[in-house]
Amino acid sequence: MHDISLAFPLARWTSIVGPNGAGKSTLLKVLAGLLVHRGDVALLGQPLAALRHRERARQMSWLGQNESSADDLTAYDVAMLGRLPHQPWLAQPSAADHAAVERALRATQSWDWRGRPLGQLSAGERQRVLLARALAVEAEVLLMDEPLANLDPPHQTDWLLLVKDLVAGGKTVVSVLHEISLALQADEMVVMNQGRVTHQGSCGEAATHRALEQVFDHRIAVHSLAGQWVTLPKL
Numbered sequence: 001m002h003d004i005s006l007a008f009p010l011a012r013w014t015s016i017v018g019p020n021g022a023g024k025s026t027l028l029k030v031l032a033g034l035l036v037h038r039g040d041v042a043l044l045g046q047p048l049a050a051l052r053h054r055e056r057a058r059q060m061s062w063l064g065q066n067e068s069s070a071d072d073l074t075a076y077d078v079a080m081l082g083r084l085p086h087q088p089w090l091a092q093p094s095a096a097d098h099a100a101v102e103r104a105l106r107a108t109q110s111w112d113w114r115g116r117p118l119g120q121l122s123a124g125e126r127q128r129v130l131l132a133r134a135l136a137v138e139a140e141v142l143l144m145d146e147p148l149a150n151l152d153p154p155h156q157t158d159w160l161l162l163v164k165d166l167v168a169g170g171k172t173v174v175s176v177l178h179e180i181s182l183a184l185q186a187d188e189m190v191v192m193n194q195g196r197v198t199h200q201g202s203c204g205e206a207a208t209h210r211a212l213e214q215v216f217d218h219r220i221a222v223h224s225l226a227g228q229w230v231t232l233p234k235l
């Protein structure tokens with residue numbers, strides 16, 4: 001990545017978009033402190049490097065792309081992993097931990113199969129459990145890499161409503177998305193290409209739409225439809 005200088009607005013949802021290999025996941029991993037990098041990253045005004053790992057894990061939750069998790073753990077136990085930064089070493093989960101896990105599993109419609117091992121769930125069901133794990137942290141900042149992977153359209157809509165709720169409640173969400181029409185529902189958009197940020201701006205701005213069309217070689221066009229911005233392939 002080159003010359004990246006970005007600020008993600010608080011209590012807003014920012015989507016990061018760009019072609020394959022643009023550096024979106026790399027940027028998200030740097031933000032999460034998961035990759036060695038040059039330069040500085042600050043979380044809620046504090047240098048990331050100065051934060052203790054447990055503190056960082058409480059303030060920022062992470063949903064990675066194609067994440068593996070122990071297949072023999074139940075959906076409930078996977079979601080409970082999100083509570084680890086809140087628990088003293090080797091302590092049993094508290095009532096607050098159980099309540100947070102239940103809220104997260106219900107929010108992703110995963111509560112009904114909480115007792116089933118992850119390995120026996122469909123790809124979309126599994127993704128919803130991993131999303132529940134990220135929600136269970138109840139962090140101020142949520143970083144999500146392709147959170148809609150394997151989700152069917154109704155569950156994509158549910159995710160959208162969930163993110164809007166989180167942001168209305170003051171949380172900050174940064175997500176990498178390939179579903180450009182859904183990404184346009186965000187407040188802000190960061191457009192990337194070849195390891196650089198080519199544009200950052202509001203999702204409603206014409207300049208953002210032009211940057212989007214340009215980064216995808218004008219193979220897509222942004223349209224207004226039923227009060228929403230959508231992209232369609234340019235045939």
Ligand SMILES: Nc1ncnc2c1ncn2[C@@H]1O[C@H](COP(=O)(O)OP(=O)(O)OP(=O)(O)O)[C@@H](O)[C@H]1O
Binds near residue numbers: 018
């Ligand atoms: N561990 C790695 N070592 C070396 N190069 C890597 C590594 N991970 C990614 N890259 C390269 O860095 C570039 C950016 O990758 P990245 O995964 O950030 O792209 P992306 O924008 O998320 O792409 P996609 O839309 O395909 O998920 C790619 O060219 C990729 O091949």
